[in-house]
Amino acid sequence: MSDPAGIYVHIPFCLTRCGYCDFNAYAGLDGLKPRYLAALLREAELAGPGWAGTSFGSVFLGGGTPTTIEPADLRALLGRLREVFDVAADAEVTIEANPDTVTEASLAAMLEAGFDRLSIGAQSFDPSVLAALERVHQPASVRAAVLAARRAGYRNVSLDLIYGARGETIESWTHTLEQTLTLSPEHLSAYALTIEPATALGRRVAAGEVPAPDPDLQADMFMRACELLHDAGYGHYEVSNWARPGFECRHNLGYWERRPYVGLGAGAHAYRDDVRWWNVRPPETYLERVEAGELPIGGSESLDPSDAYLEEVFLRLRILEGVPTSWFDEARYEPFVASGLLRDDLGRLVPTERGLLLLNELVLGLTA
Amino acid sequence: MVTDISRIRNFCIVAHIDHGKSTLADRMLELTHTVDQRLMRAQYLDRMDLERERGITIKAQAVRLLHEGHELNLIDTPGHVDFTYEVSRSLAACEGAILLVDAAQGLEAQTLANFHLARDAGLVIVPVLNKIDLPAAEPAQRAEELAHLLDREPEDILLVSAKTGEGVPELLKAVIEQVPHPEGDADARLRALIFDSAFDMYRGVITYVRVHEGTLPSNAKIRMFATGVTSDAEETGVMAPEATPVGSLGAGEVGYLVTGLKDVHQAKVGDTITLAGKLAATEPLPGYREPKPMVWSGLYPADGNDYPVLRDALDKLKLSDSALVYEPETSMALGFGFRVGFLGLLHMDIVRERLEREFGLELISTAPNVEFHVFKGDREIVVHNPAEMPPGGDHDRVEEPVVYATIITPVEYLGAVFELCQSRRGETVDMSYLTPERVEVHYVLPLAEIVFDFFDLLKSRTRGFASLDYEPWGFQEAKLVRVDILLHGEPVDAFSSVVHREKAYVYGKQMVERLKELIPRQLFDVAVQASIGSKVIARETVKAKRKDVLAKCYGGDITRKRKLLETQKKGKERMRRVGKVDVPQEAFIAALRVDEGGKRR
Numbered sequence: 001m002s003d004p005a006g007i008y009v010h011i012p013f014c015l016t017r018c019g020y021c022d023f024n025a026y027a028g029l030d031g032l033k034p035r036y037l038a039a040l041l042r043e044a045e046l047a048g049p050g051w052a053g054t055s056f057g058s059v060f061l062g063g064g065t066p067t068t069i070e071p072a073d074l075r076a077l078l079g080r081l082r083e084v085f086d087v088a089a090d091a092e093v094t095i096e097a098n099p100d101t102v103t104e105a106s107l108a109a110m111l112e113a114g115f116d117r118l119s120i121g122a123q124s125f126d127p128s129v130l131a132a133l134e135r136v137h138q139p140a141s142v143r144a145a146v147l148a149a150r151r152a153g154y155r156n157v158s159l160d161l162i163y164g165a166r167g168e169t170i171e172s173w174t175h176t177l178e179q180t181l182t183l184s185p186e187h188l189s190a191y192a193l194t195i196e197p198a199t200a201l202g203r204r205v206a207a208g209e210v211p212a213p214d215p216d217l218q219a220d221m222f223m224r225a226c227e228l229l230h231d232a233g234y235g236h237y238e239v240s241n242w243a244r245p246g247f248e249c250r251h252n253l254g255y256w257e258r259r260p261y262v263g264l265g266a267g268a269h270a271y272r273d274d275v276r277w278w279n280v281r282p283p284e285t286y287l288e289r290v291e292a293g294e295l296p297i298g299g300s301e302s303l304d305p306s307d308a309y310l311e312e313v314f315l316r317l318r319i320l321e322g323v324p325t326s327w328f329d330e331a332r333y334e335p336f337v338a339s340g341l342l343r344d345d346l347g348r349l350v351p352t353e354r355g356l357l358l359l360n361e362l363v364l365g366l367t368a
Numbered sequence: 369m370v371t372d373i374s375r376i377r378n379f380c381i382v383a384h385i386d387h388g389k390s391t392l393a394d395r396m397l398e399l400t401h402t403v404d405q406r407l408m409r410a411q412y413l414d415r416m417d418l419e420r421e422r423g424i425t426i427k428a429q430a431v432r433l434l435h436e437g438h439e440l441n442l443i444d445t446p447g448h449v450d451f452t453y454e455v456s457r458s459l460a461a462c463e464g465a466i467l468l469v470d471a472a473q474g475l476e477a478q479t480l481a482n483f484h485l486a487r488d489a490g491l492v493i494v495p496v497l498n499k500i501d502l503p504a505a506e507p508a509q510r511a512e513e514l515a516h517l518l519d520r521e522p523e524d525i526l527l528v529s530a531k532t533g534e535g536v537p538e539l540l541k542a543v544i545e546q547v548p549h550p551e552g553d554a555d556a557r558l559r560a561l562i563f564d565s566a567f568d569m570y571r572g573v574i575t576y577v578r579v580h581e582g583t584l585p586s587n588a589k590i591r592m593f594a595t596g597v598t599s600d601a602e603e604t605g606v607m608a609p610e611a612t613p614v615g616s617l618g619a620g621e622v623g624y625l626v627t628g629l630k631d632v633h634q635a636k637v638g639d640t641i642t643l644a645g646k647l648a649a650t651e652p653l654p655g656y657r658e659p660k661p662m663v664w665s666g667l668y669p670a671d672g673n674d675y676p677v678l679r680d681a682l683d684k685l686k687l688s689d690s691a692l693v694y695e696p697e698t699s700m701a702l703g704f705g706f707r708v709g710f711l712g713l714l715h716m717d718i719v720r721e722r723l724e725r726e727f728g729l730e731l732i733s734t735a736p737n738v739e740f741h742v743f744k745g746d747r748e749i750v751v752h753n754p755a756e757m758p759p760g761g762d763h764d765r766v767e768e769p770v771v772y773a774t775i776i777t778p779v780e781y782l783g784a785v786f787e788l789c790q791s792r793r794g795e796t797v798d799m800s801y802l803t804p805e806r807v808e809v810h811y812v813l814p815l816a817e818i819v820f821d822f823f824d825l826l827k828s829r830t831r832g833f834a835s836l837d838y839e840p841w842g843f844q845e846a847k848l849v850r851v852d853i854l855l856h857g858e859p860v861d862a863f864s865s866v867v868h869r870e871k872a873y874v875y876g877k878q879m880v881e882r883l884k885e886l887i888p889r890q891l892f893d894v895a896v897q898a899s900i901g902s903k904v905i906a907r908e909t910v911k912a913k914r915k916d917v918l919a920k921c922y923g924g925d926i927t928r929k930r931k932l933l934e935t936q937k938k939g940k941e942r943m944r945r946v947g948k949v950d951v952p953q954e955a956f957i958a959a960l961r962v963d964e965g966g967k968r969r
Contacts, residue, residue, distance in 0.1 A: 008923055191919040219914035240919050255923045269924040276927055311930055318921060359917040361891055364937055
């Protein structure tokens with residue numbers, strides 16, 4: 001049996017639009033929800049035959065805010081996926097949650113429906129950082145959501161954090177990390193705030209109203225995270241991801257290990273055998289296409305060997321699995337080893353923590 | 369048919385840039401019916417696109433006006449300090465000059481300098497105040513000033529408005545009456561002065577000539593004195609103002625000659641044309657001078673593959689620009705390019721602009737510098753590129769070009785002018801009062817100190833009232849040093865500069881501070897240093913880059929991320945490598961840009 005594939009389902013609905021977010025997500029489109037759910041079920045049916053013979057080891061409901069969907073609908077959706085696709089009985093099934101959209105009851109219902117991994121968008125425990133990110137929730141909501149999840153029976157909880165927003169200091173970030181650790185999540189993602197041009201925040205940075213994040217401070221914050229999380233027993237398994245042993249996100253590892261995935265929903269991407277394709281992005285267009293009985297594909301690309309090679313290098317480096325030294329001339333990687341950005345781990349080049357921060361340079365330097 | 373010499377008047381107009389010379393010429397064209405009223409347009413004589421855009425005249429032209437039985441040849445003179453020599457040649461073609469002064473603004477240094485040139489050349493001066501229609505005009509006061517300068521009576525000053533045409537008929541009458549007719553033996557051997565030349569795509573080199581002696585027939589076999597080149601000329605004619613062939617040009621006449629040559633370097637401004645063979649004159653007319661570049665700059669194609677394009681472009685441009693000088697050079701940092709000599713910064717701009725516009729080139733140019741003479745033992749080295757200067761004071765002495773500068777300023781700004789000139793290592797020569805309110809000051813100044821931003825500073829410190837002109841004044845010893853810029857210990861030849869010892873520190877500090885902002889962070893700390901020889905005089909550090917990774921890379925991000933990496937890879941390929949340091953093209957361009965204040969005149 002080949003490596004298990006993943007199913008990604010995109011839920012584009014949000015309560016509000018956050019200033020930094022450039023995902024395919026919308027506030028105020030709730031009226032489309034019933035049609036959208038129906039379309040997801042339909043799309044799964046349309047896509048299913050193309051994936052006959054593929055076994056799936058993970059399902060990931062992302063967004064947007066998937067927890068804006070009622071548990072009953074979630075159950076129906078997962079049920080349909082299991083009917084259409086060959087989803088393993090012990091598959092990892094993740095749902096992303098916004099702290100303010102969950103209760104103990106809804107969480108229990110989601111768990112019961114089969115969503116056994118919960119990824120909570122905590123972002124920060126510093127109210128001023130949350131405000132800078134234009135997040136509507138308070139730190140207390142995160143704590144409440146995690147405790148509710150535990151009471152509901154969740155044994156695999158992940159928290160998302162963002163560092164480097166305006167006004168955040170290394171002390172404040174340390175505090176956020178410490179607060180996070182008191183909640184003992186099984187998994188943690190910590191992202192350096194990235195300013196995307198096509199966002200409200202991006203426009204304000206471009207206009208000079210808000211300073212861009214200081215990359216040096218973000219580097220310090222990254223190093224602090226590495227240190228604290230290591231000490232707390234978390235394994236660092238991707239640039240921005242840490243987990244207790246055995247709790248690495250199998251679904252996300254699939255992206256980085258270049259395993260196949262199917263994408264359902266507006267703008268979702270799919271990949272198999274060096275071909276990647278993606279659905280149309282606007283939810284309305286997506287609905288029209290699916291309701292017309294078509295696969296809502298918006299575009300595709302076929303990776304030539306050099307594309308595939310580049311992806312292989314930068315993705316394998318991201319997950320600290322590294323790449324074989326035999327792929328490169330020694331003159332290419334030796335300077336990086338000498339300067340402590342890469343280490344030669346039994347014939348594989350693996351980034352150090354400092355190297356992870358400079359991954360673009362490493363990839364460019366190795367593949368130039 | 370050759371005009372009777374007693375009915376010819378050859379004259380030019382000496383004026384400051386905005387004092388209305390072109391408008392006056394327009395009125396003369398109209399009044400003499402030289403241009404049909406329907407075809408008339410403003411600034412008629414300023415032909416080339418480039419001239420029209422910049423509002424100045426760089427190519428002298430001669431126009432024949434027929435008026436009341438006389439042949440009036442109006443010889444246009446260049447109006448920029450870069451072209452002083454061309455001005456002097458135009459003057460040598462004339463017997464008289466209209467000294468045209470704005471009745472509101474009064475005399476400017478450049479006008480004064482050209483006036484001196486004209487008077488020294490023996491020209492009769494017809495003084496005129498223009499723009500008398502302006503509310504701000506002060507004709508009485510300005511007439512006083514001009515009369516004082518010319519040692520004449522204020523009543524001798526003609527008042528005109530080139531805009532309305534008022535006074536222009538009287539001016540033409542004065543030209544006929546006051547300017548002497550040329551003299552010259554029509555039967556002597558031909559001696560004709562080239563006072564301008566141009567290159568025409570179809571007809572080759574066209575020269576504008578003043579016949580001093582003899583007759584220049586059409587289709588003559590001609591010879592150039594300075595270059596010794598002979599050629600079968602194809603046509604003689606006059607500009608009326610369109611080119612109009614004539615059978616011959618007689619002594620005292622002005623016109624054009626289609627030389628049959630293909631390279632303007634064979635027919636240089638100031639040279640004398642005679643007939644080839646047995647009828648050749650034995651002596652040229654006096655005053656010929658090789659065009660001498662004053663300012664040098666390295667020109668490099670932004671894309672190294674364009675080197676052959678740049679070479680061909682310069683070769684082509686040279687055909688029509690007799691002052692353009694260049695030689696190939698190699699820079700460690702910029703690759704293959706040329707060291708190009710220019711008459712001045714304006715000339716440099718024009719050449720750059722033409723290279724970019726007409727040949728589609730993208731260029732990097734090094735900061736312009738003057739020529740230095742370096743002496744060591746009995747050896748003299750002429751340095752056009754600062755990187756060629758021996759480093760660390762390994763020479764006996766260095767000489768730099770100086771100029772004789774004329775500055776006219778209202779008295780109240782005299783202090784500011786002194787201060788500026790002193791700070792630019794100037795030495796006072798003398799000063800005199802034109803009127804109780806206006807002073808003429810003479811300084812000897814290093815060319816390097818005035819060629820870039822001096823004029824702008826002079827203008828801003830005198831609220832625009834002071835004016836400047838200068839002429840080359842030889843070479844003078846100076847305490848000059850070569851300042852090198854090093855990146856991570858590697859000298860960057862394109863950034864080397866020769867500056868006065870006392871200014872080296874400030875210069876070095878400025879450069880390293882600027883470069884610190886321009887050089888992208890690398891994987892290691894990059895020291896940016898300025899040094900004289902082995903001595904470091906300024907230092908900044910570009911701190912090592914610490915983070916460039918993109919935080920998120922999930923299913924929908926991978927394609928975008930890969931494309932971003934490919935873009936970055938291309939960007940890296942376009943960078944220039946200095947030792948271990950990657951420097952983007954833009955950093956070179958920005959670092960080498962003449963200072964903000966160093967805009968042109």
